[in-house]
Amino acid sequence: MKDQDGCATCHIFKEKEDEVSEVGGHTFKANTAACLKCHTDPEKKRDEAHQQISEKLSELEPLIEAFEKKESEDFKNAKFNFDLVRISGDYGVHNLTYSNKLLDYSLSILKGEGPGEKPKAEEPCLLCHKSLSTEQVAGWEQSEHAKSLETLLASSKAEDACLQCHSVDYRNDPANVTLETAQLPNGCGSCHQDHILETEFSGIGKNLLKPKNEVCNDCHTAGDAKPGDTLQSAQVEIFTGTGGIGVPDSPSIHFSIHEPKDGCVYCHTLSMTSETGEEISHTFEANLAVCSTCHKEPIATLEQAQEQISTQLAELTKLLDEYTDKESETFNKAKFNVDLVSLGESGAHNLKYSISLLEYSKSLLETPVTEFPAYDVNKDGVVDIADIDIVSAHFGESVADSLTPNPDADGSGTVDISDLALIGKHFGEITAPAAAPAIAATDDADK
Ligand code: HEC
Ligand code: HEC
Ligand code: HEC
Ligand code: HEC
Ligand code: HEC
Ligand code: HEC
Ligand code: HEC
Ligand code: HEC
Incomplete structure (x- = not known):
C-alpha cells in the first residue's frame, strides 16, 4: 500500500455516509469499508490476527515479570519487541508476519531457548502470486531454482561471488549481499521484473x-572462464556451440531451429503435465513431449546420445587423471573442454560439438609430454634470446631447484657465466616437435 494512500488506505480520511454512517471525517479510525477493496471477510481476518497476537502477548507478560536477569541484553531485546507490538495497537493487521516473528523471538529468549534460528525471509512476489498463479508457484517450488541458495550454502566452496546465480537478493542489491545476509533462492525476480499494480509492466x-x-x-x-578456472555451468556454450577450445564454433541444430524465439524454453517448456496428471508450469525440466514433433523415437535418440557422451567422458576423466603434468597448459585446455561438456551437455544440447570438443581434448592428452632440456630455460621448444634474458635477470643468484623457469641451466646451484655458455652452445636449436595440429572439427551441423 506504500504506493496508494499509506496509513490513510485503512484509516480513511472521510468516511462516506453510505459505507459507514456513524462518524464523519477526521476520526482516522481504521475503517472496515476500506478493507473490502481487497478482502471478502476482513472482520474475520482481523479477529484471527488479533487473537493470535493477543495470545502471545498474554503469554509474554508474566514471563517478563518473572525474568531474573533484567539487566541482560537478551532481556532488553525481548522486552523491546514486546513493547513494539503492544504499543502498535493493531495486534496483527499492520504486519502480522513481522509481529509474530518479533514475539516468537521474545518468547524463545524468555523461555530460555535462546534466540533460535534466524527468521527466514519469504519470496515477496508470493504474497499475491501464491493465489494468482498457482500453477507457476507450485512448479517453481518443486524446481531446483527454489533450492539454489540452500545448495550453495551447503557447498564448502561457497563464496559471495557465487550468489550472482544462486540468490535473487544478489540480483536486487549486488553491492551489499553476502553469504551471511542472502535469504532468498532464485525466486520470481530472477527472471521477472518487479511491478507496481495498476501501472504498465516495465x-x-x-x-x-x-x-x-x-x-x-x-x-x-561458463561466462568468461578460461582454461585453469573452475567452471560453474555451460549449457549456453554447448547450445550455441561457442567458447570451447580447438574446435570451430558450431551452434546446435536445435539452436538454429528454435533460438530466434524460444531459446532454452523451447524444450524446457513453461507448462507440462505432471506425474499426477495436473498441469504444472515453471519447473523448467526438459519436456520430452516436445521432441516427438521431429523425432520418431526421441527417448531412444536421447539415450544413445547420453550413452555416447558418458562413455567418452569416462575415458577422458581417466586420461586426465593419469596425465603427469597437471600444471601444464595442455592439461588445462583439455580439462576445460571436458568440463564444458560434462556441465553443459545433456545429450540434446549439441551432440556434434560436444563430441568434437572431447576428441580435441583427447588428442591433446595423447600427445606425449615432451621433456625439454634444461638449456631451453622457458621450455618453449627453441633455444633463443628469451632464455638468455631469464638467466640475465637472475645473474649471480643462488637458485633453488623449484624456480620456474629455472635459470640455473647447468644445475650448479648458482646462475653464472657457465649457464650462459651452455645456452650459447645450443643457441638456435629446436628442442621439441611443433604442437599437435588442431583436428578438423565436424562442420556439418546445419546439413
Ligand atoms: C491494512 C489497513 C491498515 C493500515 C494500512 C494501517 N492501519 Fe492502523 N489499524 C488498522 C486496524 C484494523 C487497527 C485496529 C483497529 C481495531 O482493532 O478495530 C489499527 C490500529 C491502529 C492504531 C491504534 C488505534 C487504537 O485505537 O488503539 C493506530 C495508532 C494506527 N493503527 C495507526 C496507523 C498508522 C500510523 C499507519 C501507517 C503507518 C496505519 N495505522 C496503517 C488498520 C490499518
Ligand atoms: C489494497 C488491498 C488490501 C486492503 C485495502 C486491505 N488488505 Fe489486508 N491484506 C491484503 C493482502 C494482499 C494480504 C496478504 C494475503 C492474504 O493473507 O490474504 C493481506 C493480509 C491481511 C491480514 C493477514 C495479515 C498478514 O500480515 O498476513 C489481515 C489480518 C488483514 N489483511 C486485514 C485487513 C484489514 C482489517 C483491512 C482493513 C482495515 C485490510 N486488511 C485492508 C490486501 C489488503
Ligand atoms: C500486490 C500483489 C502483487 C505482488 C506483490 C506481485 N504481483 Fe505480479 N501480478 C499481480 C496481479 C494482480 C497481476 C495481474 C493478474 C495476472 O495476470 O495474474 C500480476 C501479474 C504479474 C505477471 C504477468 C502475468 C501474465 O500473465 O502476464 C508477472 C510475470 C508477475 N506479476 C510477476 C511478479 C513478480 C516477479 C513479483 C515480485 C517481484 C510480483 N509479481 C509481485 C499482483 C502482484
Ligand atoms: C539467476 C540465475 C538463473 C537463471 C536466470 C536461470 N537459472 Fe536455472 N538454475 C540456476 C541454478 C543456480 C540452478 C541450480 C540450483 C540447485 O541445484 O540448487 C539451476 C537449475 C536449473 C535446472 C535443473 C538442473 C538440474 O541439474 O536438475 C534446470 C533444468 C534449469 N535451471 C533451467 C533453466 C531455464 C530453462 C532457465 C531460463 C528459463 C533458467 N534455468 C534460468 C540458476 C538460474
Ligand atoms: C554463472 C552462474 C553461476 C555461478 C557464478 C555459480 N553457479 Fe553454481 N550453478 C549454476 C547453475 C546454472 C547450476 C545448475 C546446474 C548446471 O547448470 O549444471 C549450478 C549448480 C550448482 C550446484 C549444484 C549442482 C552440483 O554441482 O552439485 C552447486 C553445489 C553450486 N552450483 C555451487 C556453486 C558455488 C560454490 C559457486 C561459487 C564458487 C557457484 N555455484 C557459482 C550457476 C552458477
Ligand atoms: C527461471 C526463470 C523464471 C522464474 C524463476 C520464474 N519465471 Fe515466470 N516466466 C518465465 C518465462 C520464461 C515465462 C514465459 C514468458 C513468455 O511466454 O513470453 C514466464 C511466464 C510467467 C507468467 C505468465 C503465465 C504463463 O505461464 O505464461 C506468470 C504469471 C509467471 N511467469 C509468474 C511467475 C512467478 C509467480 C514466479 C515465482 C514463483 C516465476 N514466474 C518465476 C520465467 C521464469
Ligand atoms: C532441443 C531441446 C533442448 C534445448 C533447446 C535445451 N535443452 Fe536443456 N535439456 C534437454 C534435454 C533432453 C535434457 C536432459 C533431460 C533428461 O535427461 O531427462 C536437458 C537437460 C538440461 C539441464 C539439466 C541437466 C541435467 O543433467 O539434468 C539443464 C540445466 C539444461 N538442460 C539447461 C538448458 C539451457 C540453459 C538451455 C539453453 C541454453 C537448454 N537447456 C536448451 C533439452 C534441451
Ligand atoms: C523442430 C524439430 C526438432 C525438435 C522439436 C527436436 N529435435 Fe532433436 N534434432 C532435430 C534435427 C533436425 C536434428 C539433426 C538430425 C541429424 O543430424 O541427424 C536433431 C538432432 C538431435 C540429436 C542428435 C542426434 C545425432 O545423432 O546427432 C539428439 C540427441 C536430439 N536431436 C534429441 C532431441 C530431444 C531429446 C528433443 C526434445 C527435447 C529434440 N531433439 C527435439 C530436430 C528436432
Whole structure:
C-alpha cells in the first residue's frame, strides 16, 4: 500500500455516509469499508490476527515479570519487541508476519531457548502470486531454482561471488549481499521484473527481465572462464556451440531451429503435465513431449546420445587423471573442454560439438609430454634470446631447484657465466616437435 494512500488506505480520511454512517471525517479510525477493496471477510481476518497476537502477548507478560536477569541484553531485546507490538495497537493487521516473528523471538529468549534460528525471509512476489498463479508457484517450488541458495550454502566452496546465480537478493542489491545476509533462492525476480499494480509492466513480454530466448543465459553459462578456472555451468556454450577450445564454433541444430524465439524454453517448456496428471508450469525440466514433433523415437535418440557422451567422458576423466603434468597448459585446455561438456551437455544440447570438443581434448592428452632440456630455460621448444634474458635477470643468484623457469641451466646451484655458455652452445636449436595440429572439427551441423 506504500504506493496508494499509506496509513490513510485503512484509516480513511472521510468516511462516506453510505459505507459507514456513524462518524464523519477526521476520526482516522481504521475503517472496515476500506478493507473490502481487497478482502471478502476482513472482520474475520482481523479477529484471527488479533487473537493470535493477543495470545502471545498474554503469554509474554508474566514471563517478563518473572525474568531474573533484567539487566541482560537478551532481556532488553525481548522486552523491546514486546513493547513494539503492544504499543502498535493493531495486534496483527499492520504486519502480522513481522509481529509474530518479533514475539516468537521474545518468547524463545524468555523461555530460555535462546534466540533460535534466524527468521527466514519469504519470496515477496508470493504474497499475491501464491493465489494468482498457482500453477507457476507450485512448479517453481518443486524446481531446483527454489533450492539454489540452500545448495550453495551447503557447498564448502561457497563464496559471495557465487550468489550472482544462486540468490535473487544478489540480483536486487549486488553491492551489499553476502553469504551471511542472502535469504532468498532464485525466486520470481530472477527472471521477472518487479511491478507496481495498476501501472504498465516495465518488463519484456510477460514482465521478463530479458527476452525469453535470453532469460536463462546469465546463469547457465561458463561466462568468461578460461582454461585453469573452475567452471560453474555451460549449457549456453554447448547450445550455441561457442567458447570451447580447438574446435570451430558450431551452434546446435536445435539452436538454429528454435533460438530466434524460444531459446532454452523451447524444450524446457513453461507448462507440462505432471506425474499426477495436473498441469504444472515453471519447473523448467526438459519436456520430452516436445521432441516427438521431429523425432520418431526421441527417448531412444536421447539415450544413445547420453550413452555416447558418458562413455567418452569416462575415458577422458581417466586420461586426465593419469596425465603427469597437471600444471601444464595442455592439461588445462583439455580439462576445460571436458568440463564444458560434462556441465553443459545433456545429450540434446549439441551432440556434434560436444563430441568434437572431447576428441580435441583427447588428442591433446595423447600427445606425449615432451621433456625439454634444461638449456631451453622457458621450455618453449627453441633455444633463443628469451632464455638468455631469464638467466640475465637472475645473474649471480643462488637458485633453488623449484624456480620456474629455472635459470640455473647447468644445475650448479648458482646462475653464472657457465649457464650462459651452455645456452650459447645450443643457441638456435629446436628442442621439441611443433604442437599437435588442431583436428578438423565436424562442420556439418546445419546439413
Ligand atoms: C491494512 C489497513 C491498515 C493500515 C494500512 C494501517 N492501519 Fe492502523 N489499524 C488498522 C486496524 C484494523 C487497527 C485496529 C483497529 C481495531 O482493532 O478495530 C489499527 C490500529 C491502529 C492504531 C491504534 C488505534 C487504537 O485505537 O488503539 C493506530 C495508532 C494506527 N493503527 C495507526 C496507523 C498508522 C500510523 C499507519 C501507517 C503507518 C496505519 N495505522 C496503517 C488498520 C490499518
Ligand atoms: C489494497 C488491498 C488490501 C486492503 C485495502 C486491505 N488488505 Fe489486508 N491484506 C491484503 C493482502 C494482499 C494480504 C496478504 C494475503 C492474504 O493473507 O490474504 C493481506 C493480509 C491481511 C491480514 C493477514 C495479515 C498478514 O500480515 O498476513 C489481515 C489480518 C488483514 N489483511 C486485514 C485487513 C484489514 C482489517 C483491512 C482493513 C482495515 C485490510 N486488511 C485492508 C490486501 C489488503
Ligand atoms: C500486490 C500483489 C502483487 C505482488 C506483490 C506481485 N504481483 Fe505480479 N501480478 C499481480 C496481479 C494482480 C497481476 C495481474 C493478474 C495476472 O495476470 O495474474 C500480476 C501479474 C504479474 C505477471 C504477468 C502475468 C501474465 O500473465 O502476464 C508477472 C510475470 C508477475 N506479476 C510477476 C511478479 C513478480 C516477479 C513479483 C515480485 C517481484 C510480483 N509479481 C509481485 C499482483 C502482484
Ligand atoms: C539467476 C540465475 C538463473 C537463471 C536466470 C536461470 N537459472 Fe536455472 N538454475 C540456476 C541454478 C543456480 C540452478 C541450480 C540450483 C540447485 O541445484 O540448487 C539451476 C537449475 C536449473 C535446472 C535443473 C538442473 C538440474 O541439474 O536438475 C534446470 C533444468 C534449469 N535451471 C533451467 C533453466 C531455464 C530453462 C532457465 C531460463 C528459463 C533458467 N534455468 C534460468 C540458476 C538460474
Ligand atoms: C554463472 C552462474 C553461476 C555461478 C557464478 C555459480 N553457479 Fe553454481 N550453478 C549454476 C547453475 C546454472 C547450476 C545448475 C546446474 C548446471 O547448470 O549444471 C549450478 C549448480 C550448482 C550446484 C549444484 C549442482 C552440483 O554441482 O552439485 C552447486 C553445489 C553450486 N552450483 C555451487 C556453486 C558455488 C560454490 C559457486 C561459487 C564458487 C557457484 N555455484 C557459482 C550457476 C552458477
Ligand atoms: C527461471 C526463470 C523464471 C522464474 C524463476 C520464474 N519465471 Fe515466470 N516466466 C518465465 C518465462 C520464461 C515465462 C514465459 C514468458 C513468455 O511466454 O513470453 C514466464 C511466464 C510467467 C507468467 C505468465 C503465465 C504463463 O505461464 O505464461 C506468470 C504469471 C509467471 N511467469 C509468474 C511467475 C512467478 C509467480 C514466479 C515465482 C514463483 C516465476 N514466474 C518465476 C520465467 C521464469
Ligand atoms: C532441443 C531441446 C533442448 C534445448 C533447446 C535445451 N535443452 Fe536443456 N535439456 C534437454 C534435454 C533432453 C535434457 C536432459 C533431460 C533428461 O535427461 O531427462 C536437458 C537437460 C538440461 C539441464 C539439466 C541437466 C541435467 O543433467 O539434468 C539443464 C540445466 C539444461 N538442460 C539447461 C538448458 C539451457 C540453459 C538451455 C539453453 C541454453 C537448454 N537447456 C536448451 C533439452 C534441451
Ligand atoms: C523442430 C524439430 C526438432 C525438435 C522439436 C527436436 N529435435 Fe532433436 N534434432 C532435430 C534435427 C533436425 C536434428 C539433426 C538430425 C541429424 O543430424 O541427424 C536433431 C538432432 C538431435 C540429436 C542428435 C542426434 C545425432 O545423432 O546427432 C539428439 C540427441 C536430439 N536431436 C534429441 C532431441 C530431444 C531429446 C528433443 C526434445 C527435447 C529434440 N531433439 C527435439 C530436430 C528436432
